[in-house]
Amino acid sequence: MNSVVPFGLFASLLLSFSSLSHAVNVRVVALFPEKALVFIDGERQFLEVGQQPVKGVRLIDSSSRKARVEVNGVVNDYFLSRDMGDGIQSPELLSFRINRTNEGQYLAQSVINNRSAQVLVDTGANVVAINAATAERLGINYKDGDTVRVETASGVVRGFQVMLDFVSVGGIRVPNVEATVIEGNSPETVLLGMSYLKNIRFSEEGGVMTLQARY
Template sequence: MPRLFVLFCLTVCSSLALAAPQVRVVGLFPGAAVLNIDGQRKLLKIGQTGPAGVQLVSADAHKAVLRVDGAEQTYELEREYSGDGYAAPAARTEMGIARGTGGHYWVAGTINNQNAQFLVDTGATSVAMNEGQARRLGIDFRTVGTPMMASTASGTAKGWRVSLNSVKLGGVEVLGVEAIVLEGDFPTEILLGMSYLNRVGWREDQGMMYIQAKH
């Protein structure tokens, strides 16, 4: 009987050990971190809980403190790993956008994995959209956003400052992008502003804009 009990304990303990989440920090920002939890990438802000109950306690540009299985641990930035071991750094990704009507750059991409059409606007400080576009993208800006007043071409408008989990053009993805949601129908197109462009490499050359991921 004791022997069976020991075997049972070993089996249960082994199962619990296998169930412990595999956690890596693959992106760090002041007050936020991008985690890889059992192969799933998730952007968390301080106090938020992600897959497997992993909670972000604190974060800065150098390290993050996570609560995993009830215990707080400090993590530094790592490269991501694959099931076959260490993942080689990804090749630099670049995409080109042809200048369109009126000298503007129009490009399709995604926001939070939802399809979006952008107008590149280097004069806009942030990604900007109207409230209808935000609702279509599933952004609950009135609940999670910070109320603000914004200056537009039409005057002053009520808005909400939000953080987008992901903005992606082709293979160039940026996590944790600041955006402004404006009340009403302005802007008519989602503006791709500097809150995204400042975190990628970009240049204009002979009627083309090239956007490149930073590594």
């Protein structure tokens, strides 16, 4: 059965917290200077400093390190390196920094199924995306995967859904990562999509992308 796999969903779980007041559930999923992407009771919202509260939730300040959020009148600071449930300082977690290139991209070396490959961080890609030639070099038996239709800049092409044994970037290893192998030469570089990124914490500030293990 064919289905279309769009590469346009931006979401990644970086940290979460719950407000007991009025049972509002808030999850902060991405941090940027003076902006934050959050889920409020399961509904995605993009908050900015100075914006009116949304369902009782207001962003007071935000950076790549932390968010100061007011939930129904209660203000707290939330750090990426902290346990959001009880505020206890967590042990230092493995992190890796990637400098932005002159072309505005974040490129890094990775290990996929025990073989090296350059990856391009792409928060707009639902899953890791690999062209067929690269998949063969990585030893991925993709033709056994389910066939899908993939929308690309040059049109709709055939792809294959696969499960990678693991993907590791900067030593941050995530097992069982969903990927799509796309026929042809696109993308030229492996796209490090949300099927990997949702399992870690990541932030961007001042031309530096920071990846951090969640555990």
